[in-house]
Amino acid sequence: MSKSIQIIKEDSKYLMQSFKRWYPLVIDHAKGSIIYDVDGKEYIDMNSGIGVMALGHGNEKIINAIKEQMSNFFHYSLTDFYYELAVDVAKKLTSFLPFSSKVFYTNSGTESVEAAMKIARWYTKRQYIIGFINSFHGRTLGSLGLTSSKTVQRRGFSPLLPSTLLLPYPDSRNPLLKDDPVNRLMEYIEDWIFEKVVDPNEVAAIFFEPIQGEGGVIIPPEDFVKELRRVTYKHGILLVVDEVQTGIGRTGKMFGFENFDIMPDIICLAKALGGGLPLGAVVGRSEIMTLPLGSHANTFGGNPLALAASKVVLEEVPKLLDRVNYLGKEIIDELNNSKSPYVYDVRGKGLMIGVELRKNGKAFVDGLERVLMCSFNRGVLPIGAGESVVRLLPPLVIEEELANKGTRVIREEIDKLR
Template sequence: MVSSNEIIEEDKKMLMQSFKRWYPVVIDHGKGSLIYDIEGKEYIDMNAGIGVVALGHSNEKIVKAVEEQARKFFHYSLTDFYYEKAISVARRLLSFFPFKGKVFYTNSGTESVEAAIKIARHHTKKEYVIGFVNSFHGRTLGSLAFTSSKAVQRSGFSPLLPSTFLIPYPDPRNPLCREDCASEIISYIEDWLFKKIVDPSEIAAFIMEPIQGEGGVIVPPDDFFSQLRSITSKNGILMIMDEVQTGIGRTGKMFAFEHFNVVPDIVTLAKAIGGGLPLGAVVGREEIMDLPYGSHASTFGGNPLALAASEVVLDEVPKLLDHVSYLGKKIIEELSSALSPFLYEVRGKGLLVGAELRKDGKPYEEGLAKVLDGSFNRGVLAIGAGESVVRVEPPLVIEEDIAMKATNIIKEEIEKLR
């Protein structure tokens, strides 16, 4: 039998190494919240394939739905033809939104963001789009203009999409935030961005993550988005919420924007919506989703196999929201009790949790590596975010005892730091 080391060496030879692997583990199969490598070792999955497998690995309902669809047809491009599955999923998806909307299907998060930018620019007939520093929206050239959680993501790829600006996010660690972070960033927008950089009449949209995931699980003040919504509504500016990571139940609500008393105009989705198959979507107010025939399409967007999986996801996830909220609070409480001078803060909502490590007032990147490696060696697959944040986002179906076993291992590894 081929070994993990052999696979890893072949990977280095044959695949472009433009992405980082967290551990030398080669996955063989998974079931529920557990993963098994090709040597047969069992791991607790505390990252859900980066937030994708909301219903766990090899979910029987998803397997059955995909098998049934595969016996009918694999593909027949939705951009040129019709099939009923696209309508049934859209109907179910739209039922979760507080406005009358329409759906555009994509294959990934970055494609959803690209589509949302085009929709916003075309509808408003304005060119500028404003994003936030420390966000992650994807790595294709349009979405990359708004991605800035790490400099390496942008380095060497300029010029990026023009007519874009990045402004500070309401992060309490930001030097601009002194007393009232939300109001201070709003003042920055009104007194500096609008008056010194770009007139609001030229701005098509603001794009933001309701919680910055890759940037370190940064949760904004409760009133920030409602204040921003007031500004955008007054100036005819659209609000795009990137819910690629936070959407579909991850934070204990179907969409994270529901935590913040705000209703966006456009929402981008991917990751969990396909249950493990490549699927993304843009959901927007009906009057905004008005791109003309031939202006935007996707050969594989809305693939029937992925839509079959999505039907199951959209039926099952609402049943899990109380479990996600309860378990997320318990994980935060347990990690927060770690006895370590290097644990700066534990934050998040639902099953998107970040434990930030700092040493001498600075991000403790070496500490993050030690915690992740130590957890991996003890059978837990967690990953990092930001500069030194342990990111915890297991499948939404993870059992409480398994989740807390993994959480305690992570906690113990934090406590080992010196």
């Protein structure tokens, strides 16, 4: 019995199996963009730990920053005391925005969303929150009210957060929005939701993913994003962008919303922000970030080790953006070379890329599973999204040769589908 199989069996015995793995990878160590399993096999990392390891594995600058901080102190709760590093990272994070803003630190994406909900309700004195179908904002009970990329995420956990509404995402594949998704959806919001369901003066915020990640790497029309921002301004509704996956350079911009030439009111961050350590953040306009003393806090948000790593991430990622766009175009071009009749669409921005597979007009779920497993067997680690989308989220620092080799393997496995 291989060591991997032994560990997988023990994992099943001792861990609650509330999550499904993509393939039987048991990691031993990693360096750069290469993963090594416990049986000594090597793999090209094409998912960066689900979009977290933007600077790759074992980055020396991050390791040294963490070591230096460890020699000072590991933890001293930021929500009860002070330390300079928290201010330094907040200064750097807010420097990327053209408006005065403040930061609240969390430990994860779902915590950032939960905090943003409270901030929005408190500031507006309104109760309704609006999200979009097929989005993913987390699995805690507040954020779960906005999450709807798969029914299994919600099934059995109702009642969820009241006063939460979900709208169709501007996806041209939706038959209800076919041919004219922007105008149809805006008419639906203005003429039906705001006329028949909820007065817009009762809506605190609209939560929006600039690109739906878990939902299938769905990119909205730029016109829709601008119209959505216009409508939120019109009615005094806050626009909250969930940048947990799209933020920190992933789309070739520091934040995903920059691809659409709009400015949000609140930004939710996590994943790549901590360089591999648990760190999230809510960044909002200064006048909005006004929760009263004692109303919201946590023990570990802004942990000094995570902040030390984040400081490096925020210094290094802006230098990589041109490279991210260049490599992303190369990957998309290679995937577009596929001769498979099952490739419905290749789409993405920067190094957030998806290949949608369809068979007989329907999601090719079995095809996705085969591509992932066969790529894994050949030493490449993509993941899935949506119903049948091959998703690529490689480290932003991945070597061009490795990126091309990994993409070629994935494309070849797609071409083998029957």
